[in-house]
Amino acid sequence: MVVEWKRRCDNNHLGHFFVDIMRRRANEICQIDAATDKEETCASVLSRSIRLAQCFRKLGLVPGDTIVIGGKNHLDVHIPLYAGMMNGLPVAGLDSALKCNELKRYFTLLKPKIAFCEYPMLEEYKNAIQELNLSTKIVTFGGGEYSLAKFMETHQVPQREDQFQVATFNTDEVYCWLVSTSGSTGQPKIVALAHPHLILMTEFYRYKEPKNGERKAVLNPSTLHWISGFFNALLMPINHIKVQTSAPATADHIIDIINKYKPVGTLLAPTALAHIMHNEKHCDLTCFDIIKTGGSKVHKELLAGLKARMRPDAVVQQAYGLSESGGLVMEQGPEDPFASFGTIDPKYEIKLISPETGKEILEPNVTGELFVRGPTMACYYNDPEETKNVFTEDGYLKTGDLFYKDEHGYYYFVERLRMVLKYKGYQVFPPEVEEVILKHPGVADVCVTGVPHRDDVEHVVACVVRKPGHRVTAGDIKDLVAEHLSAFKHLHGGVVFLDALPTTVSGKVARVAVKKLALTAHRE
Incomplete structure (x- = not known):
């Protein structure tokens, strides 16, 4: 079996994989934008992707050149991804709302040749590129001279689409395929390698084939800055119709999509599930065969309530994976304990390490940091120093997540070891704010710091010390953050004014003490 997979990977890459799927499913629906009810066939998606891939070649892009995509989940957003794969171009997904200062952090490492963005964010992208003195070309999803339609019209190659050949190249040299900007540190990171992930996708294809051959809807809530957004874009069209939305994914809107399109599967964060469960609008969950969830701690009450509203034969499954692992490390099986994350995928090796002693924990029911090693592990893009910091010498990733294992080998998530905060499905890094x-x-x-919230996981709080003689207000602080950072990083938990921040013996800010203060102090 290993030899067979190796042979298939040596002769094919992700571009071949995509083209083969689209051609075999040509007349079937590939994707739907639930905000507009517009739908598109696999043949149309393939045609547009080939035309864009031809444009990339006309511009002189070669395998290994990087492109970035900062778009909402409309029908255009995955076309550059597919075109990039056919040409061997690493693709980085960015949050569509990132502003200039945030973009500069990613562009410094990525140095993209082309950047796709929403039209309202054009000036932010222009400013970031100009300040870094890059020659990046901008293409917008929307009107104007920078639009995707205008770009394809200007750079169109006069060649029949059926004569288009997927690029051939050494996949060992084009070592990066997909670059995720989500994850536990916020650094751009390589999250997919050509050979291992072609294997994973083919396995998924075999497992997910519908019993009766009927293509049904599956819900894709993930944008391309999440690794799940990449995999959904590639895997969902194989046997299902990819339903997503270009509108803000509020709980009301997601409920309307579920009630209308009756998806049979999805992957939703615990916060999104909580908002759906607590919403006054009725959501018919009986359409689902499976709902997967993960990314943060899931309370038993939420899992039980979700299961009670689904069909008896439907599955609620917790799953755990990271951008750095390139996929799921463990997921709950149908017979596994209710609140567990199941057992590890056989492709991976894991161990629990005591944060206090640094020694491996072998006894059951003792909490430690999860270390992971496997064939699809990814390093940090153009950042060897950060890679060295989070990987051990023998190749284990220090995840920063605390787990324990019971007597039967099932794993349970406890808490995050790192200081990263969670707001809904987003990660907030305190130093940036x-x-x-x-x-x-x-x-x-x-x-x-953060304070717990029933539905949103945490709300961000700023504990501030004023300079003598200054009368800065909570509104001033909130407005400053709102001006410079994306909405999920705003101070939803308020502002606490202190005379001084608590510190440790060594003089560092005592973040644990600050969190306790934020829980009890008056927040404005």
Whole structure:
């Protein structure tokens, strides 16, 4: 079996995989935008992707050149992804709302040849590119001279689409396929390698084939800055219709999509599920064969309530994976304990390490940090120093997540070891928010933390020390953050004013003490 997989991977790459799927499913529906009810066939998706791939070649892009995509889930957003794969171009997905300062952090490492963005974000992309002195070409999803339609018209190659050949190249040299900007540290990172992930996708294809051959809807809530967004874009059209939305994915809207399109499967974050479950609008969950969830701690009450509203034969499944692992490390089986994450995927090796002693934990029911090693592990893109910091010498990733294993080998998630905060499905990194707040002339010191929230996981709170003689207000701080950072990083938990931040013996800010203060202090 290993030899067979090796042979298939040596002769094919992800571009071949995509073209083969689209040609075999040509007359079937590939994708639907639930915000507009527009749908598109596999033949149309393939045609547009080939035309864009031809444009890339006319511009002189060669295998290994990077492109970035910062778009919402409309019918255009995956076309550059598919075109990039056919040409051997690494593709990085970005949150569509990132502003100039945030974009610069990614562009510094990625150095993209082409950047796709929503039309309202054009100036942010222009400014980031100009300030970094890059020669990146911008293409927008929307009107104007930078639009995708205009770009394809200008750079169209006069060649029949059926004569188009997928690029051939050494896959060992084009070592990066997909670059995710989600994950536990927020650094751009390689999350898919050509050979291993072609294997994973083919396995998924065999497993997911419908019993009666009927293509039904599956719901894709993930945008391309999540690794799940990449996999959904590639895997869902194999046997199902990919339903997504270009509108804001509010709970009301997701409920309307579920009620209308009756998807049989989806992967939703616990926060999204909580908002659906607590919404006054009725959501018919009996259409689902399976709902997967993961990314943060899932309370037993939520799982039980979800299962009670689904069909008796339907499955609610917890799953655990990371961008760095390139896929799922463990997922709950139908016979596994209710609140567990199941057992590990046989492709991976894991162990629990005591944060206090650094020694491996072998006894059951003792919490430790999860270390993971496997064939699809990914390093940090153009950042060997950060890669060295999070990987051990023998190749284990230090995940920063705390688990314990019971007597029967089932794993249970406890908490995150790192200081990253979770707001809904997004990750918020306190130093980034603190850096912005410290720009205010009236702020002497600040520590950003989070307070628990029933549906959103955490709300971001800023604990601020004013400079003497300054009367900076909570509104001033909130407005400053809102001006410079995306909405999910805003101070939904409020602002706490302190005379001084608590510190450790070594003089560092005592973040645990700050979190306790934020829980009890008056928040404005």
